[in-house]
Amino acid sequence: MILIISSSLHPTSRSRILARTCVEHLTALQRKVELFDLAESTLPLCDGSTAYGDPNAKRLGELVESADAILMASPIYNYDVNAAAKNAVELTGRAWTGKVVGLMLAAGGQTSYMSAMGLANSLMLDFRCLVVPRFIYATGDCFEGDFLTDETIQERLELLVTETTRIADALRGS
């Protein structure tokens, strides 16, 4: 199963469009896919204590644990993924151990393209995740309404999906 996490809390989020486009690609490839949308499944702020017992936090932890790979879509806020994305990782911690992870970012401008690296580094250092070295960085002009319309980003997204599943399959030995 491939888990897609959409971390934007915005009602008309662009990174959610990236997440949903991934779901479409994976479904076309006949892969089992789960979408966990943080705007729909509210998580408590991680307190290092009782928040781990929250039902949505537990469900996300189980999904992360059972996923062959995780694709995370996030807005860029202040040159980083949004707080909701980091909070989701804080709440699910060790479930990420050894996972293949792909990252997709929606940005307001062209200059924040290294903003995935804080999360990527912590996933590699804390949990030995294999971060797929293909990142999606999409600004507002890549979208029209509810759709990703930029052809270059469409191609990059398709490549991210195929590379992520290829690496996950190789690790599973299939």
Ligand SMILES: Cc1cc2nc3c(=O)[nH]c(=O)nc-3n(C[C@H](O)[C@H](O)[C@H](O)COP(=O)(O)O)c2cc1C
């Ligand atoms: C609090 C806040 C901080 C932001 N910081 C950045 C930033 O550092 N770099 C950038 O390119 N865009 C920044 N943006 C713009 C968002 O990344 C952009 O609106 C993006 O589409 C948000 O993702 P979403 O549509 O999935 O919610 C910021 C937006 C907000 C609300």
